[in-house]
Amino acid sequence: MTTKLRPAAAILASALFAVPLYYVLVNVFKPGDQIAQEPASVPLPPTLTNIHAVLTRPDGLFWVSLANSLLVTLLSIIVLTVLSAMLGHYLARSGKRWTKVLALILLAGLMIPPQVILIPVTEVLRLTGLMATIQGLVLFNVGYYVPFGVFVFTGFIRGVPVELEEAALLDGASRTQVFWRIVFPLLRPATASVLIFLGVWIWNDFIDPLIILGPSQGTTITTGIYRSIGQYQADLGSVFALMFLATLPVLIFYLALQKQFVKGLTGGATKG
């Protein structure tokens, strides 16, 4: 392609693709009546009315959802990182044959649709008294996403020389110390991948919080948006503002860690 045609074609394709993003972005900053009349126009002058309305809702929907989403996401990714790094270490370092079976059982977990297990999961949670609780949702997230974490970590741990661990053991460190002080710091790229991917997936998750937290017990950002579209039908400005505010943390996270995001993806892609 000629040198002038390529950038033009690239910009045109991207602009076409970005129309829905543009549509949300401009309407966040427009008063409601203007959204209905001229949905595509640039917001001049921009207004913060919609964002203000969402932030000061009397029922505090946005703040409650934000707190729940933060709590669920942070707890889940911390526990997931710790447990999958350790389980990954076991799979990478134990020479036993049955670890291959275990690895296969975990691999299967990567393709299980949540819908297949959700009904019995609600019963397991009800039985343990954890249904409709944040802890219940976190435990489910941990179980459901642990295979992904394990596979990222196992590959990386295989790349860490065993001699390093053996030397530290000879020097009198305990096995837990060896792992947390010597091996784990070397796994930073894997940890970044796991935190980023699982963070985004769990933050954006819809079906699991919808069903596990239930209708009354608590709302995350995504289920909050879902439940409020009904009442907000007439007030598009608030819908857009809520979606914008809900996405902002992930967007900032992504823009700050863009390189890591893409590296995480491509690491998986080239290795298959």
Added chain:
Amino acid sequence: MGRKPILPRVWHFASFGAPGVVIYLCFVMAPILISFGYSLTNHNPFNPPAEFVGLENYRSLFQDEQFLTALRVTTILTVIVVVVPNVLGLGVALLLDRKGWLYNVLRSVFFTPVILSSVVVSIIWTKLLDDRGPVNDALRALGVEHPPGWLSDPDLALYSVASIVCWQMLGFCVVVYLAGLQGVPAELLEAAEIDGAGPVRRFRAVTWPLLAPSLTINTVVLLISAFKTYDYVKVVTNGGPGSGTTATIAFDVLATGLDANHVGYASAMAVVMLVIVAALTTIVLRFLRRREVDL
């Protein structure tokens, strides 16, 4: 891994392996077994006790018009979602495979929908494609007197939902193909050029075979995520318009099991769904991997 393990085995498993494994078994593996068990009964939590019905649920499933429709809907959706973002993603990746800030910015444009929640994406498109939404306003302005009901026309809604999924997944494919393109050695392309190969020939003989791993990862990821499509259907159309025009199997499992409480029947559906996903993934992986090895 012939090496002698460096830790006492039992201790190593108990402290490092067990916590993750136990939670996984409780929340993923046990529920699958329970689902399988339920699928052989007429379990309904509001109408106990459950009776063992053998394979009766499976037999009725394959005579159930609604389930067969869901199967058809899921198949159409999966085919579209596996093919379209793959093809367009490759095209966009080839277009954006240049260095410079402009191309970096444009890559981010394509990747942004990937990090959005599917609920957010669904709501954006619901508003855009509304009968009186901006898309149809634009069509009317262009002189189309009766623009289509993208989400209200039973013949069209499924394709609209599929397009929404494609829009969100496109950026993922772009990024994976871009990574693959980086792995194509420039010397190989130059050598082919010196040998007189035109751009099309160079792509077919050098680039495309080397993109095999990218194709594998995109196809498998798209296949698995398309097959479990739920969020878009729930938010955009709630299975309609009409009866089951956009209801996927994933949607039907939860509607039958949680809304209608026919847990036994829904479990049979879930088991069938799991078997199909597992079989499809295995076949596709084997087929695409063989392609990689042959190179």
